[in-house]
Amino acid sequence: MARIVVFGASGAIGGALCQWFSARQWEVLAVSRSGRPTQTDETGARWFAVDPETEGYAEALTALPGPIDAVIWAQGKNAADQVRSFDAELHRSLYEANVVYILKTLQALLVQEKLTQPSRLCLISSIWQDIARQNKLSYCVSKSALVGLVQSLVADLGPEGHLINAILPGALDTPMTRANLAPEQLAGLEAATPLRRLPSLNDVCSLAEFFCSSANSGITGQFVAADKGFSHVRYL
Template identity: 55%
Template sequence: MDESRKTILLFGASGSIGSSIADVFLSRNWHVVGVTRRVDSSHANGVAWIVADPLANDAVADVYDEYAPYYAVCWAQGGNVNDCVYDVDVDAHLQLYQANCVYILSSLKLLLQRNLLAKPARLCIISSIWQEIARQNKLSYGMTKSALRGLVLSAATDLAADGHLVNAILPGALDTPMTRKNLTAEQIDELAGATQFNRLPQLEDVSRLAMFLCSEENTGITGQFIAADLGFSRVRVL
């Protein structure tokens, strides 16, 4: 590995947001190490892969050591479920909390215990605008994303002694094939028309923001929650 290149550890690198983040970092000559539970041929070229599951009972402690130190870490993994207070499945709710919150906490703890972060490092968590506002039938998703607020604020406070910066990006409904598959044309039009941009935010809006927050250009932003939603969560078109 070229030691002159900075390395980002990217959890969820095989997902749509993670893949976009990987592409941006690769284009800026970063070394990208992706974490996934399994590697297949569709995964991005140029990414070094670590096969790991931080939630597994038999997780190997030294699995991240090879590519350290990490100048940046980004968590773009997570799950989703539709439910409400009337029909919530408590077991499924707890599983989502594991995927969206405990996954980040346990992997971050391991990186710190093994001293794998550069000092300072920049840490970025991909959350959602639904941690700040509510929508129907998103009880467990909204609760688990809201819990990340406490994680980011606590980590930003505790890790400041080592100079680490910790932030979260809150994407809105992004213009992806998955969004267009899960929403009707009428719902997409309504989302796009909620601001006078009359379009949905793009994956690149998230990945370029992650690039800035994880780069040396970010010298003092920490403990922040930055929406990448074209203003959707802050404006009303009347």
């Protein structure tokens, strides 16, 4: 049975990934800052509490059983800001959550020799790493940093056979999205999307499964949008 770690497992994308891989007979190690969520866990995963902002995060990762075949980073932080309201502390907190978290946890897994060789690593980024959105300054900047992160990992870990890719979701069709957007905003997004509907969590999960499975024998350093074409088409 293949073994996968999902960081950020308590979030919407992370939880969907845990369920997806568990249903396909993977052993899922779910990681969040607080461990097992308070609500009923239907993922079938084993939960671990790891907070990279604390001094003991590396020791906490030693509890993960190995060898680990694949890792997905689905953690992250979002915020609304722009240059006129720029706050350096807020900006740094997004960089810590969206970038440094990945580097810290991956370094620990490598030092502890938890990963198979080769392993398959997948980052959940966002289409907003490549295109700008109003009032999302720090989020866009931190997600853009993942381009350099992935490319550097490919250069440094490629000789060992590791495969590293990123998935760029668009605005996903989730209860939170529908709660936070007005009907006219949802209609506008759907109209601007070639397939005329928002991408789903399953779109992200199926792509992650390919990147993390043995079916991926050599694709690395790629950034693939799961947005039903939204980021590459404009209707005039």
